[in-house]
Amino acid sequence: MLHRPVILRRLLPALLCVLMLCQPALAAGVSYMPGVTAEMSDPAFWSSRQEDPREVILTQEEIQAVNAGIIEKSGTMVMDLKSAPETFNGPAQNEAIRTSATADAQYYSGWTYGADGKKIEWSGFQAMIDNCIDPRATADMPVRYGVAVKRTVLQVFPSDCPLMDDPADPDFDYQSLSAVCVNDPVLIYLTSADGKYYMARSRDCSGWLPVEDVALCADKAEWLSAWDLPSEKLLVVYGNKTYTDTSNTHPETARRMLTQGTALELVEGLEPDQLVNNRSPYHNYVVWLPVRRDDGSYEKQMALIPETAKVNVGYLPLTTENIAKVSLACLGDVYGWGGMLDGEDCSGMVRTVYSCFGLHIGRNGNWQWPADMEKIDMTNMSVEEKRLILDGLPLGAALCFSGHEMIYLGKVDGNYYVVSTVSSIMSPDTGKLLRTRGVMINMLDVKRASGLTWLGALNKAFMPCYAKLEGRTYDFPSLQWYHDGVTWSMANKVLPALDIDGTFGIGRTVSRGELAQAMWNLAGQPAAGAPCDFIDVPEDHSARDAISWAVGAGVMVGAGDGTFAPEAALTRQQAATALLRFARSQGAAVGDGIDLDGFRDAAGVSDYAREAMEWACGQGLIAGSGGYLLPDGTLTREQLATVLLRYSKLSAQ
Numbered sequence: 136m137l138h139r140p141v142i143l144r145r146l147l148p149a150l151l152c153v154l155m156l157c158q159p160a161l162a163a164g165v166s167y168m169p170g171v172t173a174e175m176s177d178p179a180f181w182s183s184r185q186e187d188p189r190e191v192i193l194t195q196e197e198i199q200a201v202n203a204g205i206i207e208k209s210g211t212m213v214m215d216l217k218s219a220p221e222t223f224n225g226p227a228q229n230e231a232i233r234t235s236a237t238a239d240a241q242y243y244s245g246w247t248y249g250a251d252g253k254k255i256e257w258s259g260f261q262a263m264i265d266n267c268i269d270p271r272a273t274a275d276m277p278v279r280y281g282v283a284v285k286r287t288v289l290q291v292f293p294s295d296c297p298l299m300d301d302p303a304d305p306d307f308d309y310q311s312l313s314a315v316c317v318n319d320p321v322l323i324y325l326t327s328a329d330g331k332y333y334m335a336r337s338r339d340c341s342g343w344l345p346v347e348d349v350a351l352c353a354d355k356a357e358w359l360s361a362w363d364l365p366s367e368k369l370l371v372v373y374g375n376k377t378y379t380d381t382s383n384t385h386p387e388t389a390r391r392m393l394t395q396g397t398a399l400e401l402v403e404g405l406e407p408d409q410l411v412n413n414r415s416p417y418h419n420y421v422v423w424l425p426v427r428r429d430d431g432s433y434e435k436q437m438a439l440i441p442e443t444a445k446v447n448v449g450y451l452p453l454t455t456e457n458i459a460k461v462s463l464a465c466l467g468d469v470y471g472w473g474g475m476l477d478g479e480d481c482s483g484m485v486r487t488v489y490s491c492f493g494l495h496i497g498r499n500g501n502w503q504w505p506a507d508m509e510k511i512d513m514t515n516m517s518v519e520e521k522r523l524i525l526d527g528l529p530l531g532a533a534l535c536f537s538g539h540e541m542i543y544l545g546k547v548d549g550n551y552y553v554v555s556t557v558s559s560i561m562s563p564d565t566g567k568l569l570r571t572r573g574v575m576i577n578m579l580d581v582k583r584a585s586g587l588t589w590l591g592a593l594n595k596a597f598m599p600c601y602a603k604l605e606g607r608t609y610d611f612p613s614l615q616w617y618h619d620g621v622t623w624s625m626a627n628k629v630l631p632a633l634d635i636d637g638t639f640g641i642g643r644t645v646s647r648g649e650l651a652q653a654m655w656n657l658a659g660q661p662a663a664g665a666p667c668d669f670i671d672v673p674e675d676h677s678a679r680d681a682i683s684w685a686v687g688a689g690v691m692v693g694a695g696d697g698t699f700a701p702e703a704a705l706t707r708q709q710a711a712t713a714l715l716r717f718a719r720s721q722g723a724a725v726g727d728g729i730d731l732d733g734f735r736d737a738a739g740v741s742d743y744a745r746e747a748m749e750w751a752c753g754q755g756l757i758a759g760s761g762g763y764l765l766p767d768g769t770l771t772r773e774q775l776a777t778v779l780l781r782y783s784k785l786s787a788q
Contacts, residue, residue, distance in 0.1 A: 193604075198492065279323035402437055507603040
C-alpha cells in the first residue's frame with residue numbers, strides 16, 4: 136500500500152493538468168484593465184448575478200410593436216423601409232444633397248487630411264460635392280431596392296478620399312457613417328456622377344455606398360423576400376465575425392464575412408443527399424446568401440455556416456443571459472468609427488447588440504434616447520445619486536456621456552463595470568492619453584482625457600428593451616427625493632459639487648459659511664457691502680467674499696464675539712431667518728406665513744426666528760417632520776438645495 140504522500144505526489148501532476156484545462160482560455164497572455172479579471176470575459180459571470188437571467192423581457196411580437204413605436208417617434212431616425220414612397224423627385228433630391236454636402240464640406244474643411252497626408256483643399260471638397268449630383272436624375276424617378284452583398288459602410292461623400300484628423304492615423308476616417316451588414320436592405324436613390332456610388336438609406340442612416348457592395352432587386356417583392364421574413368426562418372449571427380465555408384466551385388459565396396447582427400434566410404427543403412457547394416451539409420447551417428451578378432442585379436445562392444459558429448435560428452430570446460452573451464461576443468475587436476475596419480463605434484455597438492434580438496434602435500445615442508423606454512436624465516446629477524441609480528440598473532442598460540456610450544454589466548466589490556468599444560482613455564498607468572481602439576470591459580473609475588471619470592461624466596441611462604408597452608412594468612431605478620434640488624443647485628452653481636466628479640455631499644451637514652456662499656451665488660455674486668473683520672474668516676477662506684456680502688446686506692450676522700462661526704452647523708431656524716432676510720434684500724414679495732401652533736415643538740422656535748419660520752412653512756420652503764418643526768435641527772446639503780430650489784420658484788412667481 137502506498138503512503139498518502141506518495142499517492143499525492145503521483146496525483147498532483149494529473150490534478151494540475153485538470154485544473155489548467157478548467158482555467159479560462161483567456162487567462163493566459165491576455166491583458167485587462169485594472170480591476171478586470173479573466174472570469175469577467177465569461178458572460179455567465181455577469182448573467183449569474185441577475186435574479187432570473189433566462190426570463191424573457193419582451194416577446195418577438197412585443198419587439199415588433201416596439202420597433203413600430205420607434206419608427207413613429209420623432210428623432211429616432213429609424214425608418215420603415217417597406218412603407219417608403221416608391222418614387223421621388225430626382226432634381227430636387229440633387230439640390231438637397233448639394234446643400235447638405237456643401238455644409239458637410241464646410242465642416243470638414245481646414246482640419247481633415249486625405250490619403251496623401253495633406254490637408255484637403257477646398258477644390259478637393261468641391262469635387263466630392265460635384266460627384267454627389269446624379270446627371271441622370273428625372274422628375275419622377277423610381278426608388279430602387281437593394282441588398283448589401285458584403286459588410287460595408289455608408290459614407291459622407293461618394294469618394295475614396297478619407298477624412299482624417301491625423302494624417303498618421305488612417306484607422307479613424309470621418310467618411311464612415313454607419314455599418315451595413317450582409318443582406319441588410321437599403322433603398323437606392325441617386326447614383327454619383329462617376330457611377331461608383333449609390334445614395335442609399337438603411338433602416339437608421341443615409342449615405343453613399345459603393346455600387347459593388349449592393350445588388351439591385353428586380354422589384355419590391357424580390358427585395359422583401361430576401362430579408363422581410365419571420366424570425367424562425369432566419370439565421371442570426373450574434374458572434375464577432377463568422378465566415379461562410381471555403382469553396383473553389385462556388386467562389387461567389389466562399390469565405391464571406393458575416394458580422395454581428397447579420398440575419399440570413401435559412402434554406403428549407405433540401406433533397407436527400409443534396410450537395411451544397413460541392414459537399415454534404417452535415418454539421419452546417421444552410422443559408423441563402425445575396426450575390427451581385429455582373430450587371431448589378433440580385434440573386435441568392437446557398438452557402439454553409441458551420442454548426443460551431445455563434446449563430447442562432449431566429450432572433451435570440453431577449454433575456455439578460457443573452458444580452459450578456461451578445462455584449463461580450465466581440466471583446467478585443469477593433470474600434471471602428473462609423474463602422475469602418477469591419478468594427479463598430481460605441482453607439483453602433485449598442486445598436487448592433489440589440490439588433491440580434493430583432494430590436495431596431497437608433498444609430499446614434501442621441502437618436503436612441505427619444506424612444507419610449509425607461510430612461511433617466513443624469514445631467515448635473517450628483518455622484519451619490521448616480522451610484523444609487525447604477526445599483527438598480529439591469530444588465531444591458533445603455534450609459535452615456537458626451538462622446539461615448541457603453542453597456543452596463545453590473546457591480547462587483549463596490550465597483551461598476553461596463554463593456555464598450557473605446558477610442559481613447561487616460562492611461563491608468565501613465566496618466567497620458569492612451570489610444571485603446573477596441574472593445575473592452577472596464578470600471579467607471581476610468582478617466583477621460585480631461586481627468587473626469589466616466590462615472591462623473593455620465594449624463595444618460597436608458598434600457599432599450601424596457602419599452603413603454605401596455606401591461607409591461609419593469610423594476611427600473613427611480614430618482615431620489617432630492618434629485619430636483621441637487622441637480623438645479625449644481626447646474627446653477629448655487630450650492631456646487633464638492634469635487635470635479637460631482638460628489639455633492641449627500642447627508643453632510645451644511646455650515647453657516649456654506650449658506651452664505653449659496654445665497655451669494657443665488658444673488659449673482661454681488662460686490663461686498665462691508666469689510667470682513669471676523670477673526671475666524673481669514674483672507675484665504677473660500678467663503679470670505681460671500682460672508683462679507685451677507686453681513687453687509689443684513690442677510691446674516693456674526694456670533695457676537697468677533698467671530699462668524701463659518702464652520703458651525705446651520706440650524707433650520709437660522710436658515711429660514713437668513714432666507715427671509717435674503718428675500719427682502721432682493722426686493723421679493725415674501726408672502727404670508729402660517730400659525731406654528733399646529734407643530735408640537737413650536738415653543739422651541741426662537742423669538743428672532745418665529746416670523747421667518749412662519750413664512751418658510753407658509754410658503755412651503757420648510758416642512759415639518761411627523762408634526763415637529765425641529766427648529767434647532769441641522770440641515771443637510773441636499774435639504775438646503777431643495778429649500779433653495781423651492782425659494783427660486785417662489786421668487787420667480
